[in-house]
Amino acid sequence: MSQVFDGTSLSDVAVELDGHAILRGINLEFAPGSFTSLLGPSGCGKTTLLRVLAGLQQPSWGTVHRGTKDITHSPPADRDCGMVFQTLALFPHLSVIENVMFPLRRLKLPEASMRERALELLRMMHIEEVAPQPIDKISGGQAQRVAIARALAQGPHMLLLDEPFSALDAELRDELRTEIRVIQKQLGISIVMVTHDQEEAFTVSDQVVVMHGGAVEQVDSAVALLTSPATQFVAKFVGRRNELSCYLESGCLYQADTNKLVARDVDISASHSSDQYKVYFAADAVVSSGELEAEVLFHRDIGDFPQICARCSGTTVWINNLWPDAQETIQFGLDMSKAFIFTDTPCE
Amino acid sequence: MNKQQQPIAATYLLLVLYCVIVSLGPLLFLFTTAVSTADPLTGEVIRYDLSNFEEVFYDSYYAVQIGYTLGLVAGITVVTLGLAVPLTLTIARLKNRARSAWVVMLLASLALSEVLTAFAWQLLLSQSSGIPGWLSYSGIISGDKAWWPSFPAMFVVLVYFSLPIAMILLLPAIRRLDPSLNESAYTMGFSKTSVFFLVVLPSLRGPIFQTGILTFLLNIGGFVISQQLGKPSDWMFAVFIADFMRTFNVPFAVALSFCLLIAVLLCLAVAQLIFGRKPIEAS
Numbered sequence: 189m190s191q192v193f194d195g196t197s198l199s200d201v202a203v204e205l206d207g208h209a210i211l212r213g214i215n216l217e218f219a220p221g222s223f224t225s226l227l228g229p230s231g232c233g234k235t236t237l238l239r240v241l242a243g244l245q246q247p248s249w250g251t252v253h254r255g256t257k258d259i260t261h262s263p264p265a266d267r268d269c270g271m272v273f274q275t276l277a278l279f280p281h282l283s284v285i286e287n288v289m290f291p292l293r294r295l296k297l298p299e300a301s302m303r304e305r306a307l308e309l310l311r312m313m314h315i316e317e318v319a320p321q322p323i324d325k326i327s328g329g330q331a332q333r334v335a336i337a338r339a340l341a342q343g344p345h346m347l348l349l350d351e352p353f354s355a356l357d358a359e360l361r362d363e364l365r366t367e368i369r370v371i372q373k374q375l376g377i378s379i380v381m382v383t384h385d386q387e388e389a390f391t392v393s394d395q396v397v398v399m400h401g402g403a404v405e406q407v408d409s410a411v412a413l414l415t416s417p418a419t420q421f422v423a424k425f426v427g428r429r430n431e432l433s434c435y436l437e438s439g440c441l442y443q444a445d446t447n448k449l450v451a452r453d454v455d456i457s458a459s460h461s462s463d464q465y466k467v468y469f470a471a472d473a474v475v476s477s478g479e480l481e482a483e484v485l486f487h488r489d490i491g492d493f494p495q496i497c498a499r500c501s502g503t504t505v506w507i508n509n510l511w512p513d514a515q516e517t518i519q520f521g522l523d524m525s526k527a528f529i530f531t532d533t534p535c536e
Numbered sequence: 537m538n539k540q541q542q543p544i545a546a547t548y549l550l551l552v553l554y555c556v557i558v559s560l561g562p563l564l565f566l567f568t569t570a571v572s573t574a575d576p577l578t579g580e581v582i583r584y585d586l587s588n589f590e591e592v593f594y595d596s597y598y599a600v601q602i603g604y605t606l607g608l609v610a611g612i613t614v615v616t617l618g619l620a621v622p623l624t625l626t627i628a629r630l631k632n633r634a635r636s637a638w639v640v641m642l643l644a645s646l647a648l649s650e651v652l653t654a655f656a657w658q659l660l661l662s663q664s665s666g667i668p669g670w671l672s673y674s675g676i677i678s679g680d681k682a683w684w685p686s687f688p689a690m691f692v693v694l695v696y697f698s699l700p701i702a703m704i705l706l707l708p709a710i711r712r713l714d715p716s717l718n719e720s721a722y723t724m725g726f727s728k729t730s731v732f733f734l735v736v737l738p739s740l741r742g743p744i745f746q747t748g749i750l751t752f753l754l755n756i757g758g759f760v761i762s763q764q765l766g767k768p769s770d771w772m773f774a775v776f777i778a779d780f781m782r783t784f785n786v787p788f789a790v791a792l793s794f795c796l797l798i799a800v801l802l803c804l805a806v807a808q809l810i811f812g813r814k815p816i817e818a819s
Contacts, residue, residue, distance in 0.1 A: 242723050243722075244723070263722070264719075264723045264725075265722065265724075265725035265726070267723070269723060273719070273720055277717050281738040281739055290721075290724065291724035293734075294725045342725070
């Protein structure tokens with residue numbers, strides 16, 4: 189007997205606004221207690237998807253279920269979701285503690301227990317000392333924590349975060365995303381976070397949903413996305429890989445513009461056969477022996493892996509610096525075990 | 537004084553000059569007029585005393601009139617705000633083109649003078665060519681009496697006159713209001729009505745208060761609509777002031793306007809005390 193999924197699921201969800209398809213055929217499952225990141229470039233529909241989950245956006249097609257219950261047309265009030273907006277949406281006329289107490293007012297709890305619950309949440313977020321402060325007198329990081337505390341006040345089964353850390357500096361962002369992961373583990377709630385920061389998505393998530401053009405490209409763990417990209421877009425977007433246009437001839441892959449050999453004995457299945465291919469490779473896939481040529485633009489010698497920014501047949505590529513003294517042109521090859529080949533289809 | 541401080545000092549000097557020329561100077565001149573008594577034959581000032589103010593407070597008539605006017609204007613302000621806030625919220629949510637059309641219409645109605653507005657409404661409420669005539673002709677109401685002069689006619693037209701001003705003043709603030717404030721309250725389970733009263737109104741407290749003050753001040757000195765559409769018993773205090781001006785009892789008229797000014801300042805102080813302070817939790 190198959191087990192009933194008791195998390196939140198989207199089946200064939202589409203959203204159309206003013207004749208434009210914002211979301212197309214979304215099928216996703218969010219398991220209870222899981223941390224999911226919606227990752228993708230700006231305008232790919234991440235926030236709309238989050239709004240569909242919150243009940244703030246009605247899908248044009250498809251259904252939303254929590255367990256077996258159809259909540260497609262349920263108002264936000266019946267979704268049992270806490271949400272942290274990109275703008276935080278803290279009420280400017282209320283103090284910090286009043287903001288956190290606000291969701292509890294609907295439950296008509298005694299004032300003392302509401303205050304106690306709010307203080308408990310502020311303590312959990314390490315900002316108890318700012319409880320009486322007006323909302324416009326606290327720092328950006330504190331405001332972020334208040335927004336998270338307020339979203340958790342009702343004890344929601346799902347927390348939705350819309351680019352919650354985008355306005356913070358790198359150090360604070362790192363600190364907060366670690367904290368939110370710890371809190372998620374403590375409370376056992378599921379979290380769905382919208383982000384365009386790959387590092388953020390990969391460090392905290394159980395599963396990452398890569399989106400592009402209103403559709404889901406791949407749903408997987410961070411490791412799987414990096415090692416087995418399912419589509420051309422994921423191969424390029426995840427890990428910010430370099431791209432080369434190639435063609436296949438007699439089992440060898442050649443660079444399209446220069447006819448230079450990229451790889452020998454390439455095995456491409458019949459289902460992927462095409463005239464044009466794209467090869468995606470990270471900076472560390474570059475080897476010093478090979479026929480490919482690139483014009484050195486500049487060296488970047490920060491961090492553990494010094495890199496070269498170069499122009500290879502009109503395309504900018506970032507490659508590990510195996511030629512510390514190179515100033516003009518370099519010749520290189522690719523370690524094909526670290527590269528991905530896809531049929532060339534238009535990819536905006 | 538260093539070079540950086542010079543422009544700041546010049547700004548303050550300009551402000552002081554502006555206050556003296558535009559406010560304090562005329563006020564002092566008016567006060568001098570209010571405390572003067574002129575010879576009825578020659579028109580020359582024969583003495584300076586508080587007799588005009590004593591006459592204002594000789595009986596309660598003028599105090600009652602001032603109280604009535606303040607109450608009426610407060611009522612107009614409340615009704616105007618009551619209509620302006622939801623209407624402006626609706627307009628602010630419209631698409632660009634529709635919202636622009638509304639703004640143009642509001643600005644166009646602002647261009648109409650008080651006199652023109654009063655006459656237009658006199659026509660609309662008249663028995664021969666106005667709404668009562670049409671309703672009577674179509675059998676919806678019986679009788680063919682004009683709806684003016686009357687208190688309701690005066691009140692409605694004063695609200696009509698104030699409404700576009702209030703809406704134009706509120707629109708930028710409402711447009712700036714972050715829509716995710718409402719949405720976040722919806723996700724917390726609050727209804728649209730609760731969100732309006734618990735989130736929207738308190739968030740707009742400052743702009744609403746400022747618009748209320750401006751609406752109040754705009755109406756307190758108005759007399760054309762009051763005189764054109766109200767009965768003598770409905771007239772506002774400014775009508776009395778204008779009447780005394782017309783009968784050349786300028787010092788008494790100025791004394792009346794001073795009393796009105798003081799009453800208005802007291803009202804504003806009370807309003808500031810009640811609505812103007814920012815609520816801060818002090819737990």
